[in-house]
Amino acid sequence: MKQAIDTAADALRALFPPTPLQFSEHLSARYGARIHLKREDLSPVRSYKIRGAFNFFRKILATEGAPSRFVCASAGNHAQGFAFVCRHFGVEGVVFMPVTTPQQKIDKTRAFGGDFITIRLVGDFFDVCYRAARDHAETSGALMVPPFDDPDVIEGQGTVAAEIVAQLPDGETPDLVLMPVGGGGLSAGMTAYLDGVLPPEAFRFCEPLGAPSLRASLEEGRVVTLDSVDNFVDGAAVARIGDLNFEALRRFAAGQVIVVPENAICVTIIHMLNVEGIVLEPAGALAITALDALAPDAVEGKTIVAVVSGGNFDFERLPDVKERAMRHAGLKKYFIVRMAQRPGALKDFLAMLGEEDDIARFEYLKKSARNFGSVLIGIETVRPENFRRLKDAFDAANLTYQDITYNDILSNLVI
Structure with missing residues (x-):
């Protein structure tokens, strides 16, 4: 397949030049490694998907009687x-x-x-x-053009790996390649191209926690259809990995799949936007976020390539992404507090807050109680340890409260 992918890469130059393989000074310093980002968010459509679609069309239109x-x-x-x-x-x-x-x-x-x-x-x-x-x-x-489970699409996505090999500095070979996985077309194509160039253990496959179809399939030794998926990482939220793609990836161990929490991805999106000025969609942030899941000795001093698969981020989602990022980082919590219905009760509560604490939400859930009322309170702070001090203050005041930050049922109902 390597030669076919090289041919596809050459043909692709009719549309756009190779996307950059960018050395990240910031991430390299943060993890003590040499980290390169393959910037697929800088393709003409801000994702790698154009590669597979182009190769599919290129080959089918070259056949006699093409639709x-x-x-x-x-x-x-x-x-x-x-x-x-x-x-x-x-x-x-x-x-x-x-x-x-x-x-x-x-x-x-x-x-x-x-x-x-x-x-x-x-x-x-x-x-x-x-x-x-x-x-x-x-x-x-009309001819249906599949998103990932097709040999020509896989071949097209594999051009990402062909470009990486050509773009790495002379004499530099990656110790690890991190790839996001949805339907599996990108990882199937890249691993096929890099077979023989890198050992199998050099690959890490990154899936969202709410849609680990490759991980589940490798554990079972067959293609598994997930009962449900979390659609937050919409570019990788696939319930069933492609059949062809699984056959290409079944030689890898389930332990090589890194399952990444959705809220952790939000931290990466906000961090990369604020620090590097890079706009990432959730699937595009998967491989960078997965760095946190690797043991320090697997990262330090290593050369790592992380594929940034896309940057089609809808900024209307930014408030939700920021909210989830703060909760994951321990900087925002929600409490239901049983507050006395008496003059001065709110003032007493406010006195428990520290200088770095801020009330982001305050809402009575039950206003008709005579002696006590239930209040939803959202609090933001600048350091996670501030919540330990705040909870100690709640306990010292014999305040009845419940932390619902990570209670999905309650938080989905009232937040």
């Missing part, structure tokens, strides 16, 4: 890559998206495809949208 109409189902990066390539080749494409797709993503897809694509909004969930796209393909004769 002139194509279709895909996607609410994100695959749709944008598909649209860009449709315009490049001058072919007609239909993009099926869920009705719930943010307008920003719809507008970007339309901008990339121009007059060559039609967007159809169908269903509230992706599965409904995908079935509609399949039905359209069968009835119209």
Whole structure:
């Protein structure tokens, strides 16, 4: 496959130059390593998905009797890559998206495809949208372009690895390569290209905690369909890894899959935006976040490549991302407090707060109680240890309270 991927990489230059392999001074100093970021967020569609779509179209259009109409189902990066390539080749494409797709993503897809694509909004969930796209393909004769489970798509995604090899400084070989995993097309293509260049133990596969389809499949020794997924990391929230991709990856150990909590990804998004000025989508932050899960001796002094898979971040999500980041970092907590209904009770409570504590939310949950009332209080601080002091003050005052920060049921109901 290596030669085929090299050919695909050469052809891809008709669309855009290689994305940068950027040495990160900041991350290298932080982890005591030499860390390079493969900046797929700087492709024309701000993700690597354009590679697989281009290679699929390039090869199918070179065949005799190739179709002139194509279709895909996607609410994100695959749709944008598909649209860009449709315009490049001058072919007609239909993009099926869920009705719930943010307008920003719809507008970007339309901008990339121009007059060559039609967007159809169908269903509230992706599965409904995908079935509609399949039905359209069968009835119209359009060819379905898969997002990841296809040999030509895998080959196209593998061009990321071809560029990395060419871009590394002379004599430098990575000790670790960290790749985000959704459907598995990127990791299948990259590992195929790097087979024989790097040992199998050099690879780490990064999945969100709410959608560990590769990890579950490697543990079972077969493709596993997850019962449910957390869609927060929308670029990697896949319930079932591709069949072809699993066959390519089944030689790796389940322990090489790093499962990353969604809230930890939020910390990375905020940190990279504030410190490096890099805008990352949740899936794009997966590989960087996974560095925290590695043992120090696996990182220190090593040369590491982390694939930043995309930067299509909807800034309307920023308040939620910041909120989740602060909670994960221990800088924000929510309490339900049983507060006495008497003059001065609120003043007494405020006196318990330290100089670095701030009330971010205050809401009575029960106003009709005669003697005590339940109050939802959100508190932000600048150091996690401040909450230990605050809880000690609550206990000393015999205050009845419950920390609901990590109680998903309660917090989803009242926060």
